[in-house]
Amino acid sequence: MAIIELRTISFRYGAGTPFEKQALQNISLSVDRGDFIGIIGHTGSGKSTLIRHFNGLLRPDSGQVLVNNEDIWKNPRQIRSVRFQIGLVFQYPETQIFEDTVAQDIAYGPKNMGLDQETINQRVLEALHFVGLDDSYLDRNPFRMSGGEMRRVAIAGVMAMKPAVLVLDEPTAGLDPEGRRNLLKHLEQYRRKTNTAIIMVSHSMEDIAEHVQRVLVLDKGKTAFEGSVPSVFAHADELMQLGLDVPQMTKVLLGLKAKGYSVDTSAVTMDQAEHELLRLFERKDHE
Amino acid sequence: MTRDITVGQFLPGHSLLHRLDPRTKIVLTFVFIIQVFISRSALSLCFLIFVLGFLITCSHVPARKVFRAVRPMIPVIVFTALINIFYVDGDPVFHYSFIRITDKGLFVGFTLLVRLTALIAGCSLITYTTSLNALAAGLEQLLAPLKRFHFPVNELSMTLSITLRFLPTIAEEFDRIIDAQKARGADFSNGNLIKKIHAYFPIILPLFMSSFRRAFELTNAIECRCYQGGNGRTKMNVLRLSRLDVQAIVFFCAAFGLSIAFNLFFPSFF
Amino acid sequence: MSALIETKNLHFQYLHHQSQNEWILNGIDLTIRNGEFIAILGSNGCGKSTLAKHFNALLTPSDGTVLVNGRDTNDEKNQFEIRKTIGMVFQNPDNQLISTIVEEDVAFAPENLGIAPSEIRSRVNWALDAVDMLDYKRHTPFKLSGGQKQRVAIAGILAMRPQCIVLDEPTSMLDPKGRSDVMKTICRLNRELGITIVLITHHMEEAARAKRVILMDQGQIASDDMPENTFEQIELLKKLKLDVPQITELTHRMRQQGILIPKRMVQIDQCVDALAAALEERYGHY
Numbered sequence: 001m002a003i004i005e006l007r008t009i010s011f012r013y014g015a016g017t018p019f020e021k022q023a024l025q026n027i028s029l030s031v032d033r034g035d036f037i038g039i040i041g042h043t044g045s046g047k048s049t050l051i052r053h054f055n056g057l058l059r060p061d062s063g064q065v066l067v068n069n070e071d072i073w074k075n076p077r078q079i080r081s082v083r084f085q086i087g088l089v090f091q092y093p094e095t096q097i098f099e100d101t102v103a104q105d106i107a108y109g110p111k112n113m114g115l116d117q118e119t120i121n122q123r124v125l126e127a128l129h130f131v132g133l134d135d136s137y138l139d140r141n142p143f144r145m146s147g148g149e150m151r152r153v154a155i156a157g158v159m160a161m162k163p164a165v166l167v168l169d170e171p172t173a174g175l176d177p178e179g180r181r182n183l184l185k186h187l188e189q190y191r192r193k194t195n196t197a198i199i200m201v202s203h204s205m206e207d208i209a210e211h212v213q214r215v216l217v218l219d220k221g222k223t224a225f226e227g228s229v230p231s232v233f234a235h236a237d238e239l240m241q242l243g244l245d246v247p248q249m250t251k252v253l254l255g256l257k258a259k260g261y262s263v264d265t266s267a268v269t270m271d272q273a274e275h276e277l278l279r280l281f282e283r284k285d286h287e
Numbered sequence: 288m289t290r291d292i293t294v295g296q297f298l299p300g301h302s303l304l305h306r307l308d309p310r311t312k313i314v315l316t317f318v319f320i321i322q323v324f325i326s327r328s329a330l331s332l333c334f335l336i337f338v339l340g341f342l343i344t345c346s347h348v349p350a351r352k353v354f355r356a357v358r359p360m361i362p363v364i365v366f367t368a369l370i371n372i373f374y375v376d377g378d379p380v381f382h383y384s385f386i387r388i389t390d391k392g393l394f395v396g397f398t399l400l401v402r403l404t405a406l407i408a409g410c411s412l413i414t415y416t417t418s419l420n421a422l423a424a425g426l427e428q429l430l431a432p433l434k435r436f437h438f439p440v441n442e443l444s445m446t447l448s449i450t451l452r453f454l455p456t457i458a459e460e461f462d463r464i465i466d467a468q469k470a471r472g473a474d475f476s477n478g479n480l481i482k483k484i485h486a487y488f489p490i491i492l493p494l495f496m497s498s499f500r501r502a503f504e505l506t507n508a509i510e511c512r513c514y515q516g517g518n519g520r521t522k523m524n525v526l527r528l529s530r531l532d533v534q535a536i537v538f539f540c541a542a543f544g545l546s547i548a549f550n551l552f553f554p555s556f557f
Numbered sequence: 558m559s560a561l562i563e564t565k566n567l568h569f570q571y572l573h574h575q576s577q578n579e580w581i582l583n584g585i586d587l588t589i590r591n592g593e594f595i596a597i598l599g600s601n602g603c604g605k606s607t608l609a610k611h612f613n614a615l616l617t618p619s620d621g622t623v624l625v626n627g628r629d630t631n632d633e634k635n636q637f638e639i640r641k642t643i644g645m646v647f648q649n650p651d652n653q654l655i656s657t658i659v660e661e662d663v664a665f666a667p668e669n670l671g672i673a674p675s676e677i678r679s680r681v682n683w684a685l686d687a688v689d690m691l692d693y694k695r696h697t698p699f700k701l702s703g704g705q706k707q708r709v710a711i712a713g714i715l716a717m718r719p720q721c722i723v724l725d726e727p728t729s730m731l732d733p734k735g736r737s738d739v740m741k742t743i744c745r746l747n748r749e750l751g752i753t754i755v756l757i758t759h760h761m762e763e764a765a766r767a768k769r770v771i772l773m774d775q776g777q778i779a780s781d782d783m784p785e786n787t788f789e790q791i792e793l794l795k796k797l798k799l800d801v802p803q804i805t806e807l808t809h810r811m812r813q814q815g816i817l818i819p820k821r822m823v824q825i826d827q828c829v830d831a832l833a834a835a836l837e838e839r840y841g842h843y
Contacts, residue, residue: 043734083469146602177798243734252825500652508653508655511640523667
């Protein structure tokens with residue numbers, strides 16, 4: 001059973017005003033426990049509108065948002081409780097830190113859940129470890145840490161609520177290569193350990209390719225492609241036309257294809273590309 | 288989440304008022320305010336209304352928009368007028384225990400109503416016909432002579448323009464941080480006043496921190512572009528008075544003169 | 558080509574770190590000549606941003622010297638001239654634009670230089686055209702995308718007619734389209750206008766567009782070479798915690814499998830051509 005499901009949701013900004021804009025049209029998505037889903041789309045494709053529907057910050061004009069098979073808008077007054085089950089981490093989350101110790105900031109979510117202090121302390125520690133920080137960070141002032149460390153504290157703050165689904169908007173934006181690799185590694189470990197589903201919005205095709213199982217490609221508020229990573233990346237030409245970047249290797253394979261060689265351009269990881277190229281060389285061997 | 292923010296009430300257009308130099312408009316607004324204050328007699332009041340009507344026509348701003356600007360102030364205006372009705376001496380028109388309304392009181396109350404309305408309506412015209420950007424430029428050039436007295440004219444003007452530039456950005460950031468804290472369970476709707484204020488701390492502090500960071504980065508950017516204060520600076524857009532400005536000034540001087548005349552020579556309240 | 562920027566034994570640490578004997582810049586000797594296109598690569602904390610800030614006297618050395626066209630950055634009297642010559646663009650596109658109208662923001666620098674109004678106007682138009690933003694002259698910055706804002710920021714520096722522009726991670730906060738537009742602009746400025754470009758970055762594809770790549774590690778220069786040679790130093794890149802460009806990794810693996818591909822490849826089309834050539838060579842015409 002899907003842990004969270006979007007059923008043909010649509011959303012308009014400024015309905016009825018002269019600034020009305022159809023931001024989302026008939027988007028459907030189903031996510032199971034422990035899934036790792038990617039969402040890609042150029043700026044203005046509706047990504048930021050979409051993620052706000054996952055945790056009830058926005059209400060769709062039509063369609064349903066189901067968590068554990070229940071419509072989250074059945075009782076609009078209870079919508080806050082949904083936010084503890086569907087954790088949402090925005091872009092540059094370090095900008096939302098406000099407490100003067102790491103422990104207190106991570107505790108903000110659990111505190112809002114009304115948990116007792118002992119449980120809160122436990123969750124804070126757990127979350128801290130999930131993002132790869134050790135106990136010495138608990139009493140440190142987040143504002144005196146590096147950007148990368150602050151970001152991990154912010155993400156831990158959402159993990160501490162123990163959501164069933166973790167949605168992250170461009171979690172690696174602005175990080176250097178080491179920071180990026182590190183964060184994604186910890187996210188993967190977190191997912192495997194807690195079986196939390198992860199939905200990651202990203203511009204980085206390489207990140208998507210390395211970690212995600214399924215991808216949803218948005219274009220102007222509509223679903224352009226949806227499916228497994230290889231199947232979506234097979235549409236590399238169309239993806240580039242949509243203004244999306246594809247990994248360098250995909251471009252190399254596309255280049256060879258343009259020269260008349262028959263290659264499978266859906267290879268997305270380094271290993272797959274290597275395999276595909278070798279196949280090209282070896283096949284010629286047999287002719 | 289895009290908020291369409293138009294800072295101020297500027298309505299773009301090409302009317303006579305729109306085409307005036309902002310300095311002219313600033314100075315003449317002051318003249319108009321003085322005119323409002325000195326108009327006490329019935330005749331000068333009528334003349335004031337005539338001038339205001341003429342200005343509204345020249346601005347191409349619909350009259351109902353102008354009076355919508357007055358609306359928030361109506362309680363204050365009515366209150367002020369009422370106080371005067373009860374406390375001005377004259378021949379009593381209505382008497383009940385300690386409440387005494389005189390005929391003069393009624394007249395003064397009424398004139399106050401008209402004058403305050405005209406004041407706000409007239410001032411709203413300048414914000415409808417002048418962009419905040421133009422107002423800032425006009426102020427800067429008007430105050431330029433004060434540079435001689437070491438008054439930080441350029442610094443003030445830059446402060447104003449940077450504030451205007453970042454208002455929509457900060458508003459957007461505000462929205463974003465609210466969403467982020469809501470996503471962690473923040474509740475802004477329930478609870479008493481104290482609780483609600485407390486709930487905003489996780490919004491206000493990050494905004495402050497980001498503003499400090501912004502100020503620091505802006506300072507670097509400004510220094511890299513050779514900013515050295517107001518000395519030796521030139522401006523790309525230099526404001527110049529046109530024939531229309533001269534005409535406007537002449538018109539206002541005439542109107543002001545007439546207003547004084549009406550008050551001096553026809554001071555009776557009928 | 559004369560030396561535009563020269564650093565000699567440059568050392569730097571912030572005043573409040575003095576007791577810890579921790580140098581952020583630990584002896585940098587560098588010469589940058591007119592017309593060069595240099596990329597400075599390194600992971601966070603290597604000192605690349607700090608080094609960049611020394612080029613236009615935003616920071617001054619704790620020890621050693623930095624000369625710009627022969628002028629010492631330590632001398633406050635030289636600051637004005639130096640900053641006219643070496644412009645700087647930062648990471649956050651928003652926090653560089655100060656006016657409510659694009660053309661007025663670009664006019665800011667020439668106004669500070671006391672240039673005549675008509676000349677300012679022509680410079681503003683020229684600068685906006687050079688970054689392909691002339692159509693947005695009267696727009697408000699708030700409505701622009703990140704890449705557009707960053708190009709306006711570049712125009713704002715161009716309007717000073719500098720000899721060199723230093724860009725400190727200008728694309729970190731941009732989406733792919735913005736990144737590509739900004740990179741195109743930067744390359745064009747160097748190629749067509751001869752402006753010296755110093756690009757601080759940690760994106761390998763961007764560094765590949767430069768003519769000279771400087772790798773930094775813990776306040777020192779670890780390597781200073783052409784991109785082709787730099788990216789072949791796979792062990793060094795991994796040690797410095799940088800990404801190895803996918804093309805480099807791919808061709809490296811191909812070579813390990815016995816496929817003859819020349820070394821030192823950085824561009825995609827180079828790679829495609831080389832692979833096609835290798836295929837043809839092995840198996841004759843397709």
